[in-house]
Amino acid sequence: MQATRRAFLLGGAAAIAGTKLTEARTFASRPWGVAPSDRIAVGVIGCNGMGYSDLTSLLKLPEVECVALCDVDRNVLERRAQDVEQTTGTKPALYEDFRRILDDDNIDAVVIGTPDHWHCLQMVMACEAGKDVYVEKPMANSIEECRIMVAAAKRYDRVVQVGQWQRSGVHWDDAIKFLRSGKLGRIRTARAWAYMDWLPDIPNIPDEPTPAGVNYDMWLGPAPLRPFNRNRFHFNFRWFWDYAGGLMTDWGVHLIDIVLYGMDVTAPRSIIASGGKFAYPDDAEETPDTLQAIYEYEDFTMIWEHAVGIGLGPFQRDHGVAFIGNEGTLVIDRAKWEVFPETGTRNSAPYYKMEPVPTQRVRPGAAG
Structure with missing residues (x-):
């Protein structure tokens, strides 16, 4: 019997984590054995590094439909969109502003794979928007931020898992x-x-202009303002x-x-x-x-x-x-x-x- 949407959200984060334990596989088409109405619509916020690892795990789950991707680097975003289309045959919506994903009422859950300084704010805003959340480790950069995140999950009654995948x-x-x-x-x-x-x-190199296709202000987010440096x-x-x-x-x-x-x-x-x-x-x-x-x-x-x-x-x-x-x-x-x-x-x-x-x-x- 196929899992209900809510049941999958309660247990699906562990399934996402568990797929990291298998060997990496090349993208390939897969059979869709789950009715469209029962698939979990997921948006991925931050598609590089661990966000990319999480995306590849999601694409192996027939219960999940990756409907939207967000990244501040257009070059990364377009490559990940090709991965999704090649695997699923569908094109995800593409954004450089994560708030566009949170505004979409058709998205059930989000994966947050951004740099650590963004985790707290994005997770809290996702809960407030009614999304369930898989947020990469570390949960945040301070105990105070972690407490705020726990309070948000409780206040908005959201399913939240931190990416401590070794426990799976x-x-x-x-x-x-x-x-x-x-x-x-x-x-x-x-x-x-x-x-x-x-x-x-990591060599000391001078600051430089922001590369084309990168929304550096959004990348900095709550971090202190400073010039772009690729290192x-x-x-x-x-x-x-x-x-x-x-x-x-x-x-x-x-x-x-x-x-x-x-x-x-x-x-x-x-x-x-x-x-x-x-x-x-x-x-x-x-x-x-x-x-x-x-x-x-x-x-x-x-x-x-x-x-x-x-x-x-x-x-x-x-x-x-x-x-x-x-x-x-x-x-x-x-x-x-x-x-x-x-x-x-x-x-x-x-x-x-x-x-x-x-x-x-x-x-x-x-x-x-």
């Missing part, structure tokens, strides 16, 4: 079940890390405080979330952090390329660390999460998880190693 992965869930089985003993420390050897330095635009927005929080909010938001999920905790009692620009001290980026943070909880400590220009992290992995207990340590990344028994203990956890899941290895920032 079967092997993540299996690892958490093992963690909660108690076989690791008491967890004293949890570690999460991202060592990104592939990230280059702050598109993918590189992540490394500048006006728009984002660097690797902490790019990868940390995913991996720290697994610790919070596994340990069933929320806010820590205290946090201390230390870091700086140690890999590329003279390049253009503003956020730390090297950072360690310690989160103190009631009965365990969480440690986050990231480093640019280094690829060998803890447990021989460039990214991952480790739950360190009295009887063993569980280590998990996006490919697999395994358990290392604690030597010298009578009740050590059994060794376990799963086969890697069949996913493409993708550039961390591009598919985060």
Whole structure:
């Protein structure tokens, strides 16, 4: 039996997230097994980077019809429109102003794939317009903004999901079940890390005129006004405080979330952090390329660390999460998880190693 529109909206965001776990596939025509009246009309706001990843996931869902695209870069917008038409045979409406999508009463839901500094305002306005929302991570750039977004979802009774897609992965869930089985003993420390050897330095280049086809004022939105600089635009927005929080909010938001999920905790009692620009001290980026943070909880400590220009992290992995207990340590990344028994203990956890899941290895920032 086909899902109703409302039921799909309640569960469909998880389906969108789940499609990220399969191998990337080329666009191809697909059968339409869902009546037009039961399809969810979706508009995508921000079609580059993660917005593009979300769009490709949407196009694999027969319950969804992508009816509108919005992007401030006309070059990006036209390429994504071709993808939609090639896949579905229909042409989406194209906008550079996201408010046009929100004004369309025929659109049920929106995907927000814009840079981080736009998330709060666009999500709140979408809820106010009666749209359900899938908003990319991080949810926002401050706790205050996050609270405003939660209040908006409740006030307007909207279905909202943040793009923490790792929670939709079967092997993540299996690892958490093992963690909660108690076989690791008491967890004293949890570690999460991202060592990104592939990230280059960002040269200091002069400002320049805005490229043709780019609505730069709309791209800036609530951020401070400043001249256009291509090294702050598109993918590189992540490394500048006006728009984002660097690797902490790019990868940390995913991996720290697994610790919070596994340990069933929320806010820590205290946090201390230390870091700086140690890999590329003279390049253009503003956020730390090297950072360690310690989160103190009631009965365990969480440690986050990231480093640019280094690829060998803890447990021989460039990214991952480790739950360190009295009887063993569980280590998990996006490919697999395994358990290392604690030597010298009578009740050590059994060794376990799963086969890697069949996913493409993708550039961390591009598919985060």
